[in-house]
């Protein structure tokens with residue numbers, strides 16, 4: 337099943353549970369706009385290479401499209417459509433007035449020099465300029481894109497407009513209109529949700545494993561240590577490390593920066609990515625990429641709780657297995673929404689040309705994330721109560737993912753109705 341089909345299936349399950357109208361379903365099954373571009377780039381050796389890029393706007397019914405740009409070799413239209421649709425849902429789950437979009441360029445970013453990356457970024461932005469802008473569609477960083485790339489993007493778009501238009505992208509450096517706290521926002525947001533989840537359910541957690549040690553995963557591991565949780569293992573694309581007494585996260589970060597892989601950290605067992613998922617721990621954080629927990633490895637997971645910082649890390653079959661093992665999953669569309677929430681703050685600050693303190697960013701982020709989790713728990717409860725009072729068992733054991741989709745779809749459907757689209 338393709339990633340986009342998987343997204344539609346997740347939507348369909350929740351749509352059935354909440355009784356979403358057929359009209360709304362039909363609209364959401366199709367992205368509003370798809371732009372495919374070819375980007376010719378002069379390479380450092382004088383040759384021209386042409387890269388394939390996409391920008392997909394899944395829905396703008398609740399506001400301008402919002403979603404990252406990914407520079408990765410596996411990028412294709414199906415992946416970008418799926419990620420754009422998740423952004424529509426994610427923005428609605430946390431209640432920020434934005435829609436869903438996503439972009440991607442098929443490239444192995446680490447094979448390009450800085451100058452080539454800059455030319456690629458300027459070329460991509462020029463190609464998608466007609467459909468982006470602070471009131472239309474606002475890209476941000478995603479896998480293998482970063483604040484420097486966003487600064488080039490904002491500069492290129494501003495040159496094309498003939499005026500400073502910094503709010504065209506978010507995730508910029510502080511020196512050019514970035515927001516305090518954007519770099520760690522995804523991890524910070526997931527911590528707020530995670531702590532609220534523990535407070536609400538009474539689950540006790542002492543140890544964690546973190547899959548993926550990039551932007552999201554490395555900030556997360558540091559925050560966990562600050563919260564007194566022992567990080568037993570982490571991994572990157574080369575493999576994982578695990579020590580039942582815990583790893584020194586600051587040192588792992590140092591080793592990763594110096595040598596390129598967490599596997600060069602010496603005070604731990606080297607394990608494969610696959611094995612790391614099965615190691616004993618209380619909570620497993622998934623912060624690498626999509627489809628990492630599947631039907632063939634979900635059974636071996638021993639954690640009591642999974643928190644998804646990556647987008648789409650758990651397949652639909654794996655979700656069923658985890659539910660049958662009573663392992664709760666705080667889903668991506670809620671757990672990793674901190675990034676898009678602070679991106680929204682950045683857009684608001686750019687448009688007002690007035691910047692907030694760290695305290696203001698964190699207080700507002702915490703409130704939004706906690707309120708979103710409350711809403712998801714309420715939707716879950718509402719659905720479970722329905723089952724108690726009826727013969728219909730469809731609502732039995734609604735997962736947090738299904739409940740989060742239900743919350744989002746209710747808001748999206750309301751916007752469609754008020755705007756006269758359905």
Ligand code: NAD
Nearest residue numbers: 480522548549550551552572573609624625645646647675
């Ligand atoms: P990143 O490129 O900085 O980090 C990804 C990390 O995962 C790297 O350490 C990489 O080596 C590792 N990795 C790749 N394949 C792996 C595997 N099979 N097993 C273990 N590790 C593996 O990317 P990021 O920005 O941290 O994003 C990670 C995930 O979080 C992506 O799915 C992204 O879409 C999602 N996400 C990120 C943000 C954000 O603000 N950075 C926001 C929302 C969602």
